[in-house]
Amino acid sequence: MFPELNSILNATPDGFKSSDFILVSDRRADASFLIHHHLSFYLRAGCKVCFLGLVQSFSHYSAVGQRLGVSLAQAREKGQLVFLEGLKNSIGVVLQEDTSQETQPLSYLRTPGAGLEGLFRFVDRCVRQRGDGDAGESWGPPVLLIDDLSVLLSLGVSVGAILDFTLYCQATVCSELQGNMVILVRCEEDADDDEEGSNLLQRGLVHQCNLALHVEGLPTGYCRDIHGQMSVWWRQGGETIYNQRKIFHFKLHDKGASFFARGTSSAVL
């Protein structure tokens, strides 16, 4: 959890906007640090988190989470965190050894043209399960985190199927259960002739979301001290219509990230 980002977004673990769909995207940069931030943020807030980790292993998030102060292994054990190991389970699915019921969420690997219904059923089941009987504690509103939805494009799923999936998820998680959704999408460079690509996916998702965080490199070139620029775009939400954009520069450290207004980096001042 990055305190500076919390103040930029006006959110704390005790009080944050519900029914929020946050889209994190990047272009030629790596925005996964924002996923780590949101993961530790929602775990601290006591929400039930359903994490689809499609590109990295659990130990990666666990190691970063420990630096940020949350223990993912403990959360998983308690039932607060449900983690879908995309990488590990996909080997068996593609090499056709594992056809059991547990691999239903990854059925898109076998038949990419069929869509993401199996994955949605998994998410649906997971977010509706609130509160474990034995511990007696019930968690807060459900949160769906997806690390790298655009990897599904690399596996052959069409943009339309992915947009359908996110619409279903938004209807279930945000509208029905008053939870939040954070999705990471990675885009390529602007390719105008990119019909079936991640740019189309990102445009479609920006249209659906409430808050869009876009990370890219500095427009003036490579700099060692400023790792990139993040633009925050508040779209419509609730009564007030925001539609406001702000741009910040950021620098990543070992245990966090610092955000500052353009031109106020410590390397410059």
Place this chain on the structure above:
Amino acid sequence: MAAPVRGMAGSTSIGNTTSFQKKTRSKLVSIPGTRPSVQNGQLLVSSGVSSLDYVIGGGLAVGTLLLVEEDRYDSYSRMLLKYFLAEGVVCGHELFLASARDHPDDIMQELPSPIVDDVAGMKISEGQSQPSDPENPDTMKIAWRYQNQPKVQTALASSVRFGHYYDVSKTMEPELRQAAKCHSFYQLQEMPVATGSSPLPSPYHALLKSIQTVIRKEGFDGSTPQSKVRNVLRLGLHSLGSVLWGDDVCCKDNPAHCHALTTFLYILRGMLRTSLSVAMVTVPSHLIQNRAVMGRIIRLSDTAVALESFKGSEKETNPLYKDYHGLLHVRQLPRLNCLSCEVPDTKDLAFKLKRKQFTIERLHLPPDLSETVSRVSKTDLAAGCGSTATGNKHLDF
């Protein structure tokens, strides 16, 4: 904590049923040829080229994938693959080599030979002694004060060093090469297997199956009991995506199998993350027309570098580049188990293949040596105060 030092294998999490047990006495995993990273404790292996190790942050992390975009004639990328495999032989790692064009045995025979004093400990038998004084080899006549000091070991064991140097003009000794266990996969000799409803075309499917068999059989994923000494598996996959692998991503704008290579890399990533292995894949990216596919391939790998050689292009005769053989672009560096990644000093890197070293340096411009630059010659200024020689035109007091 021991978990990061064990590489990317996630088997130490609670509730996992593999037989990875924490060794209670030793805290650090000691596999020959590896060292923990100074940034985040990740287990690193050398890529065979020490300047490349420096550029990518100390070495290749175990469990990750290095993508090398080939240069136009595949000369330097093939060289990097050979360095990678040679380093595996010298460190005692197991090798897996897959190729579609040249037979893996041919590639293995071309491996460069390591420079001798680095591997003196490996092959020279213990019985050989240094030439010494024939009468009394033990007593020292001049340096008698040092008589009782312990003898200095000059022959280093190869497992102690991280990163070796190779002589490209010589090939590796057959005994040294055969001491390493090498599994090979030659696409042209494989029988096409009916893959059923797999999303992958047959060659990639067969290659993945073969890799999985090797990992399971040799126990790189922790499935064998603890008595076996742990080792690292190095996978070298040559020219993936080329037409010989049954893939048309390199020859068509809208390939029929546009997701084959990316699905393959995704599954390979999963296999690497769950075993003690490291892979180097070369891809002929200059043949891939679709830039979006290349972007996806880079994002699916962990470390990605691209080689651009000057051979055959107009840059070969450009005086700016006369000291180098090509440019090296670092496309992506991994962020493993931590938030921040290795931030390089500069992105303008050029490489040069010398006989004993593959150097990667910061590209700098040579001094301007054209004739139009006027230079003040030294003899005019060197005249002393008292001399009235003829060369004193420029001085007036």
